[in-house]
Amino acid sequence: MNASKYLIVGSSHAALEAARAIRMQDDAGSITLISRDTHAPYSPTVLPYVVSGRSSADRVSLRTPDYFQAEAINRVTGQALTRLLPAEQAVELEDGQRWHYEKLLLATGATPVIPPVPGLDRIDYRVLRTLDDAIALRDAAGKAANAVVLGAGLVGMHGAENLAEAGIAVSVVEMQSQVLPGYFDAQAAELIRAAFDRQGVTMKMGRRAQRVEPQADGCRVHLDNGEVLNADLLLVGTGVRPVTDYCQGSGLDLDQGILVDDHMATNLPNIWAAGDVAQARDFYSDAKVVTGILPDAVEQGRIAGMAMVEDPALQPYRGGVPINTYTFYGQQAISVGISDTADTAAQVAVDFDAERGYFQKIILKDGRLQGISAINAALDPGILWQLILRRTDLSEVKAEFLAQPLETGRRLMSDTWR
Amino acid sequence: MGTAYNSITFNQAKCDGCGDCMRACAQAKAGSEDLIHARIQILAREDAPVELAMCRQCGDPKCVSNCPAGALNKNPESGVIDWDANKCVNCLLCTVGCAYGGITFDAAVGHVSKCDGCDGDPACVKVCPTGALEYSTAGSLYRRISEREDLFVPGLSACQGCNSELLIRHTLRNVGSNVVVATPPGCIPGMGTVGYNGRTGTKVPVFHPLLTNTASMLAGLKKQYNRLGRDVTMLALAGDGGVGDVGFQSLSGAAERNEQQLFLCVDNEGYMNTGMQSSGSTPAGSWTSTTPVGEAMQGKRTDAKNMAKIMMMHNCEYVATASLAFMDDYYEKLDKALEASRRGFAYLHVYAPCPTGWRFPASDTIEVCRKQVETNFVTLWDFTPEQGLRFTRSVERPAPISVYLKQIGKYKHLDQAQVDHLQRRVEDQVRSLQAFTHMSAAG
Structure with a gap:
């Protein structure tokens, strides 16, 4: 069986930060990073900029090409984690290969939530979570004339702006009465919405897509008020959920995400979780929440890495605070x-x-x-x-x-x- | 492994909030008089200390960790966090990571901006009229020195927080292996440099003279090496007792004969190794085990003698004072002293606050060193017969002596009269040394 002292599943902010923290204390222990993605490590946050062309897809790597060799970090790419075998201190990957670990970090991130809209499963819609998604969306945008965006969260709003800037007629459909709920109140959200209005983006607030119907050159989106929107490009940006399918039967405590304590430790020995997959203590209450934000992924990844390497300077997690920055027009x-x-x-x-x-x-x-x-x-x-x-x-x-x-x-x- | 870099330092006590640094920065970085472009932001307010917001060029930069586009990187050569305009996507997540206001969105130019250190020649430092901003080159010195071999063995048993160990390790790295080291009784042999279990604590020849004869033994050794045609450095690492009290006769004689040696005094103001007895270097008011605090006595009754000044009066090839809070200054002097010791007698007086004997937390040693200098309790200068005395760090605008004293347990009992006395003593010493700067050459 393959073996790594520190096994990290994932390769974005939380995973990379944990690897850095481990190397600060242990310059020899083997570290292996396993990722489903085949690209050099990147951030989901940069994807809208790949779509817009601000960033080129081959220049968004979070680490220089020689970093992993210099830090003696082994990488396994193109392999999703399929099973945890805690009793054997091992994991199993897509192709059946097994890896033994002394310490395991689950930083598998999140994946788009696809709303149960009838007909959606028959449409070639786009999402925006991986670099391949971004490249596909960028290519689709080059051919589209009318786009519908489901969801006015960060992905939806960035997507709408990018598509509109590419000269496409864009409509945004959002169930809630405001854009970016959770980060801004109604008054601020209205200011942002108005900016999109001024740029000619049609904002359908408080509206729900009731069903979607395939067309020869795209689809037709039926809203709950009877309105019908034609789209040759449909972007679904209705949120994400932690990737935890591999946890089944492992005995790992799950809620919305993997439940962790203030050192990012799970209920099972020698297994930690951090980033968008983890559900950690909220700053304002005793509840545990999935924050799903980049600065928190960095923070949690660092704490998990320090805990795994038993860094004496480790300080407990101070709780998740919703925090974000958003630039638009x-x-x-x-x-x-x-x-x-x-x-x-x-x-x-x-x-x-x-x-x-x-x-x-x-x-x-x-x-x-x-x-x-x-x-x-x-x-x-x-x-x-x-x-x-x-x-x-x-x-x-x-x-x-x-x-x-x-x-x-x-x-x-x-x-x-x- | 972490490494050290040169950096801009800010001394709040010296800043008067004039804003010249901000103007210079805005001019250098944006060609503008608008202070919004300044990447150093000082916050001046009446009756309050001036506060500062600028990039710290962190060792574990959160702005870099938070950047989703790989646009920020810590430059391994300069230590500066470099920003790549071509990769930046203007998402501002770097500003979330920075807890110091060091990287901020500049609305006028439409992207974030941060201090880039002006390629090692910062515009802000050059215009600072009070010396509040300085460019410390200690970082590159540490890197240079770290490439040389540590000629002491690991595991010397100095007290926690002792800066003498730091000092001697740095010194011998710089002096190199072509040396004979003499360590007369005191903390330096006490921590194991002369050896234990039949082996020496150094990787170079070392011996343990009497307190009284260090300089004369080195003088004899040097003569023998010269006779053999070998150019070997003679280095004494002595405490203040071995220099100014018991060791003074042979030291003075060697200086008067201009023997070729480098005599380094590590001044911890007393006999700390044997139980914290008072020495000639112990300042007035200090608690020591022989100058106790009680009904009859309130610490030492007499002032310390200024050994560096006494050595200067010998007209040695080179005399200098140094502090470990100012390493760049020390290294410059060590190089000069080494060079001078080839010609004749060189004397370095390094102040060495002692956490154990002076009673302050081990983690505060360097800060105590710094406060010694910032209050003028210790002045940094050097002397050669040709140049006379020259201050290597300004003695203008010192902090009051109380700032220094309050950190240290051995001064805890001082009443106002004693503090006033020490303040006067500091001012007298500075005046006296200033008088020497006006003389072209001592003689």
């Missing part, structure tokens, strides 16, 4: 922490100027920052993230912070953790 949107609250004890300060496309919302509670979301406002998201995680008391500088979060944040940083 040259504008910048940032969201760190919660973007909306029903808590009456929270203080909410909103600064909004539709004319300038400016929005800034700060949510404080008990003098602590809970969340900040902004469009076209200069902020340091990394500093704000730290203020939330550290539960920094802002009571004494509250007025100042609300008026000038950028400068006050920097001053607090320089004074507190520099």
